[in-house]
Amino acid sequence: MRLTPVPPARRRAAAVAPALVAALALAGCAGSADAGSAPVATSASPAPTSSADAGFPLTLDNCGVEVTLDAAPERVVTIKSSATETVLALGAGDRLVGTAFPDGPPPADLADAAADLPLLSDKVPAAEVVLEAQPDLVYAGWESNLTAEGAGDRATLAGLGVATYVAPSACKDPAYRPARLTFDDVFAEITEAAALLGVPDAGADLVAEQEARLADVEADDRGLTALWYSSGTDVPYVGAGIGAPQMLLDAVGLTNIAAGVEDTWASFSWEQVAQDDPDVIVLVDSAWNSADKKRELLATSPATANLTAVREERYLVVPFAASEAGVRNVEAAASLAEQLAALEVG
Numbered sequence: 419m420r421l422t423p424v425p426p427a428r429r430r431a432a433a434v435a436p437a438l439v440a441a442l443a444l445a446g447c448a449g450s451a452d453a454g455s456a457p458v459a460t461s462a463s464p465a466p467t468s469s470a471d472a473g474f475p476l477t478l479d480n481c482g483v484e485v486t487l488d489a490a491p492e493r494v495v496t497i498k499s500s501a502t503e504t505v506l507a508l509g510a511g512d513r514l515v516g517t518a519f520p521d522g523p524p525p526a527d528l529a530d531a532a533a534d535l536p537l538l539s540d541k542v543p544a545a546e547v548v549l550e551a552q553p554d555l556v557y558a559g560w561e562s563n564l565t566a567e568g569a570g571d572r573a574t575l576a577g578l579g580v581a582t583y584v585a586p587s588a589c590k591d592p593a594y595r596p597a598r599l600t601f602d603d604v605f606a607e608i609t610e611a612a613a614l615l616g617v618p619d620a621g622a623d624l625v626a627e628q629e630a631r632l633a634d635v636e637a638d639d640r641g642l643t644a645l646w647y648s649s650g651t652d653v654p655y656v657g658a659g660i661g662a663p664q665m666l667l668d669a670v671g672l673t674n675i676a677a678g679v680e681d682t683w684a685s686f687s688w689e690q691v692a693q694d695d696p697d698v699i700v701l702v703d704s705a706w707n708s709a710d711k712k713r714e715l716l717a718t719s720p721a722t723a724n725l726t727a728v729r730e731e732r733y734l735v736v737p738f739a740a741s742e743a744g745v746r747n748v749e750a751a752a753s754l755a756e757q758l759a760a761l762e763v764g
Contacts, residue, residue, distance in 0.1 A: 473613060473616075473618065474487060474488060474489050474490060474616065475487065475488045475489075476613060476614065478610065478613075478614075479594075480582075480583055480584055480586065480589075480594075481561055481584050481586065481588075481589035481590070481591060481594045482589070482591055482593070482594055483572050483582070483584075485581055485582065485583055485614075486581070487554075487555070487581055487614060489616075490614075490615060490616025490617075491513065491553075491554045491555035491581065491614070491615065491616075492513055492554060493513060493515045493551070493552055493553045493554050493555070494510070494513045494514050494515065494553060494554075494555045494556075494557060494615075495514075495515060495516040495517070495518070495538065495543075495548055495551050495553040495555070495556045495557070495569075496514060496516075496517050496518070496556075496557045496558075496559075497517075497518045497519050497542060497543070497556070497557070497558040497559060497560075497563045497569060498518075498519045498520075498521065498558065498559025498560060498563065498585075498739075498742070499519070499520050499521040499522065499524070499559070499738070499739035499742075499744075500521075500559040500585060500739055500742045500743065500744035500745075500746070501557040501558060501559045501585065501744075502514070502517045502520070502524075502532070502535070503524060503525070503528055503532075503739065503744060503745050503746060504557075504607075504608065504611050504744055504745050505557065505611070505615065506524070506528045506531045506532060507528065507608075507624055507745040508608075508611065508612050508615055508617050508620045508621060508624060509617060509620050510615045510617060510620075511531045511532070511535070513615070514535050514536075515536065515551045515552065515553060516536050516537075516538040516543070516547075516548065516551035516553065517535050517536065517537055517538065518537065518538045518539045518540075518541070518542060518543040518569070519539065519540070519541055519542055519543075519559070519563070520537070520540070520705065521704055521705060521737070521738040521739045522703065522704055522705045522737050522738055522739060524739075525737075525746060525749065536551070538551065542563050542568040542569055543568075543569055544568075544569070545566070545568070545569055545570035545574075545575075548569045548570055548580075549570070549578070549580075553580055554579070554580060554581060555580070555581045555582070555583065555614070556569060556570075556575065556580060556581070556582045556583070557582075557583045557611070557614075558582065558583070558584050558585070558588075559584075559585050559588060559742060559744075560584070560585070560588045561584045561588050561589060561590050562590075563584075564582055564584065583611070583614055585607060585742070585743055585744070586603070586606070586607050586610070586743075587599055587603060587604075587607065587661065587662070587682075587742070587743035588742075588743070596660070597660065598659070598660045598664065598665075599660060599661050599662055599664070599665045599682075599743060600665060601628075601632060601665065601669075601747065601748070603743065604662075604665075604743050604744065604747050604748075605625045605628065605629070607743060607744075608621055608624055608625055608628075608745060609621045609622070609625060612624070624745070628745070628748040631748050631749070631752060632669070632748045632751065632752075634752070635669055635670070635748075635751045635752050635755050636755055636759075637669065637670055637671030637755070638670055638671035638672065638755070638758050638759065639671060640671075640763060640764075641673070642671070642672055642673070642697040642698055642758075642763060643672065643673045643674075643675055643694065643696045643697050643698070644667055644672040644673065644674060644675065644696050644697065644698040644699065644700055644734075645674075645675055645676070645691055645694075645696040645698075645699045645700065645727070646663040646667065646674060646676070646700045646702070646741075647699055647700060647701055647702065647712060647716075648663075648683055648702045648738075648741065649702070649704075649707050650685070651715060651719075653685050653686070653687065653688075654685070654686045654687070654688060654691065655683055655684070655685055655686070656676045656683065656684060656685075656686045657674065657676065657682075657683055657700070657741065658674075658676045658677070658679035658680070658681040658682060658683055658684040659674065659676065659677040659678060659679050659680055659681070660680060660681060660682055661681070661682030661683065661743075662682070662740075662741055662742055662743050662747060663682075663683070663700070663741055664677060665747070666736070666740075666741075666747065666750055666751050666754060667700070669751040669754075669755070670751060670754045670755045670758055671758075672698060672700075672758070675690075675691070675694040675696050688719075688721035688722060689721075691721075691722070691725065692721065692722070692724075692725065695725060695726050695727075696725070696726075696727055697726065697727060697732060697763055698727055698732045698733070698734060698758065698761065698763075699716070699725075699727045699728070699732065699733055699734070700733075700734045700735075700736055700754070701713065701733050701734070701735050701736070702736055702737075702738050702741050703735050703736065703737050703738060704737075704738035705738075709733070709735045713731075713733065716728045732761055732763065734754050734757045734758060734761075735757070736750050736753070736754060737750070
């Protein structure tokens, strides 16, 4: 049997895995997901990259954390569908040694590439599980994924030779989060992720393709209002005024009834929804809270059954992964525009 030399970053990660477990134990880390059955990729050999051509070493400021890579990462762990799908769309899926927290099935154009990816956890993986995958980069969709109680805090991981990157739109500090997300911000993240992975040309091509697709999206001109319903029963959790939901509603010509709330998503009230009586309701479809469940709740709850959009079943559906900043936003805008055009209102 031929033995494949282990890259230095892999040897370093393997060597420090016990140290990370100890460090996290001292920090009170209990792990936020079941680590018992997580598969670990150990034999895949990612495609080689050319660091010299790709602009390394590379240093950037990510949510206030300095991230430095001396070479393009060869072993990547992603947390959340938005992060996984960005790596796949950039053609770097062969470097994925672990994925976690999927929000639902991948889009059709990425389904084949995603078919055999190793899943570390259905939710946020425990830090020791992440280290067992021997990554040199962890790419997270939410900043909250990278804590001592979750996949490991960023400082600890950096000290152990593992770089981390968080989707900029998910930065907690308002100084680093877009004041109001735009498609330019989304394209900037794609470009930055491509630079981190050492595939800047793939990033430029993907952005150009998405810009062309977005230009074809026609906004509705009927002056309709909408509720972006993400989750919640007694208290609805809705798309508010500064994140991807607002960006997508703007793109298709809908006025968000929660636009005045300065947040990405926020708790709202059914009383306010009833008062605003939106023309359309956007249902977010996720693995844990499907659009069908939301339809049933809205139709049977006394608080919502008499809403015009519920009575007339004026629903649009968007996958959860497309409701966060990422490579699915443009296609989501196109889909919402098509669904909206098919609705008869009035």
